[in-house]
Amino acid sequence: MLASLTAIVLGLAVLIWSADRFIYGAAALSRNLGVSPLLIGLTIVGFGTSAPELLVSAFAAAQGNPGLAIGNAVGSNIANIALILGITALVAPLAVGSRILRREMPLLLLVMVFAGVLLLDGHLGRLDGALLLLGLAVVLAWVIHDGLRGRKDPADPMEAEFDAEIPKEVPTRLALIWLVLGLLALLISARVLVWGAVNVAETLGVSDLIIGLTIIAIGTSLPELAASVVSARHGEPDIAIGNVIGSNMFNLLGVMAFPGLIYPAAVPGEVLTRDYPVMFGLTLLLLAMAFGLRGRMGRVGRPGGLLLVACFVGYLVWLGYSM
Template sequence: MVYVLLLLGFVLLIKGADWFVTGASDLAAFFNVSPMLVGLTIVAFGTGAPEATVSIIAALEGNPGVTIGNVIGSNIINIAGVVGITAIIFPLKAESQTVRKEIPFTVLSSVAILALVGDTSVDHEISNMLSRGDGIILLLFFAIFMYYVFELAMNNRDTQVPVAEKETETTHNWKKSTLYTGIGLGAVILGGYWVVESSTDIALYFGMSETLVGLTVVSIGSSLPEFVTSITAALKKYSDLALGNIVGSCIFNNLFVLGAASIIYPLNIENKIFLDVSFMILLSLVLLVFSRTKWVISKLEGFILMISYLSYLIYIIYRN
């Protein structure tokens, strides 16, 4: 039954991502919203739902290692693995607006996690914890980001063609696009959940430790929605949506998922997570630099990102 759920999960991920990208892109055109903004919000938060589900459940069960390991591991996979493979298949164009603000915000949110995890306690010792107060700070940062995104969306609409001037066929099809988006999102979330749960059971059956499962199988499995959605968007030549999906998912994971999880249950952090967070910050900076090279993440740059992730994967397997 576990293998059946794994197969069904992959089918739902692939087909759901196709419907989701198509519907979301059509809605963006109808409501005069750029694909990048759709990627940063609806698509990013939808594909980030598996990470949020796994991390919050882990927090409720008092397992902070799985919570923060899943978030950090998923972001590293998203930046290095997903962006890398997507760029190898189809070079990703980066809008200047994205490079100036959204990708730097990813770096900022990663630095905020490192600062909060490593802050000093009352007795001047490193606390190694994300407290409920830290969670509130992360959620406040997330609220600021959402305010910025919606302000950008409203300003963007003012510069577009009014909805009334669009083709009649597009106007009549907005309900169909909404249905496609909703069904696609549901399929992506359910498929991602099944893949994570079934692959974890299989890995534990074959003797992998829970820590290693969390850093590899769970984080890779929960990142599959971002991977499938970004690949689908790139093949449909929606580069902005593909890149926005990754950037938005990383910000969502760093600020909302960790913020909500640490409020539910303060997260004690192992010392080795500092290296993982530092590597995530480094990858965010590399992504910023690569996106500035002719405003395109090329096949070569995608290959470099992919090799970086494979090297990191080998390292954490050896470390554990």
């Protein structure tokens, strides 16, 4: 038990560090290759923060633990909105000024409906996984197209925010070293984390799904927390929210695809009756805050942040009673 807990703690610590180094190397390399900061932010940074979830779910599915993999994807989305954005808004209120971001939010809702329809039959199979990956390709193409269009709009604040955050003047060789080192560390730490989590679940008699929804989901969402809080403190609220939106879309289309492709299995009933509705409801709440009222700029202030965190605590209590 002690070895398993140690594996979880060390695995999460290395996972967070390696995700940061992987994104740093990929972003710096892309900038050196002439990719615009806006496109780097919308793709590499926005989706790259989900690299931990992707690898953890892949290893969990390969080990025959699809419940942990599915719980990780759905639980991370719940944690991203309720916990990550909630804490970030408590640190610094988030005003939504980017038109690009306002176009991405309804897209996230569309992605949730699409993924939900595939899960409705209670089975996540290879065809479902393939359709989710196809959906991811379509979303990536749309985001890149929207990013190229957004570059022509100098009034959109996301361009300047990403330009300030994307690493500058990093030698290509150093960027490649961080990229490869970050990826290798991600692979090793994800494998160690899954091993520890499965052992703890078996020892305590807790389902893989619950472990995926709680310990793993919160742990793999920590890179989003770090990125969002730093962005908010730097006066870049659109990046803070954009990271969560990009990550949530990737979790549903990319991370969720791997259990279906690697280990087709039944979807736990609780996911459809409890967890997915909670995720959907929190997303609607975020959209209501972000779009504002009567045409005014949307804002996730401290009261909204407190409400989101309270929702997350309530959800954890619900999970506790469900065990």
